[in-house]
Amino acid sequence: MTARDNPTIRTLLERRSIRRFTTEDIDDDTRRVLEEVAQRAPSSQYLNDWSAIRITDPALRGRLADIGRQPYIAEAPLLYVFVADEHRNALIARTRGVEAGNPSFSLDAGYHFTQSQNDAVLALHAMETAANALGLGCVVLGSLLNDVNALIDLLRLPEFTYPVLGLAIGHPDQSPMLKPRLPRSAQFFINDYPADEDSGIGEYLPVFDDVVHRYYDLRHADRPVEAFSMQIAKVATEDVHAKAVLPTAERQGFHLDS
């Protein structure tokens, strides 16, 4: 038996995003286990500084699908929005006499903002892995952040919270190909970061571009996927000002420069 035969490893090596679900529901027991698994994820400084909002209201699901411009957001039987959450900790600190107005209060600092986002992502990924292990399919939803202000309003997110990502879960109604990944040597280094001339890009990139070009994306089945280098070049010139985190984080009471 090799590591590859291990069921957990197989689940992880076979994971892919699922964007079409059957109408079959996910029972409450399974849902509770998935939630418990997410809570079991590591948490920096044991802050437990994330929350997840399960969206069951059909009208609200529709609004989120509009924000994400992805109809499957409304169609998945289970839908969560994971939230970086120092609000609860601010309330807890208050029980020990520490107020948010206190000059040394730091749950609103950039450091804790990052920490809570990290924790939320780890929890979400644990839930995704658990769902995959049960034969369910998932897709992570960054598209909910297309309009962060609207999302914050819809979910009534209080001070010191910030939406991180959505997770849609359901019984798969599609079986997409595994999406190619870079050669391992392009992402795993030993002891230090390689000099640009040792990056290997000249050798692996043409091959990888070709592999990606042959990948069949069920979302756009009518056209081939663009070469990886072209996808990256487009993102490298994307206008990201509308996506800037700073103003909305400030709205939520976080001071990212502190």
Ligand SMILES: Cc1cc2nc3c(=O)[nH]c(=O)nc-3n(C[C@H](O)[C@H](O)[C@H](O)COP(=O)(O)O)c2cc1C
């Ligand atoms: C942070 C993050 C945000 C993502 N947001 C979306 C999304 O909004 N909609 C979507 O369909 N897929 C989304 N994805 C899924 C990625 O497109 C997908 O993981 C990637 O193309 C690799 O494909 P695979 O998951 O099938 O291996 C997201 C993934 C991550 C990690």
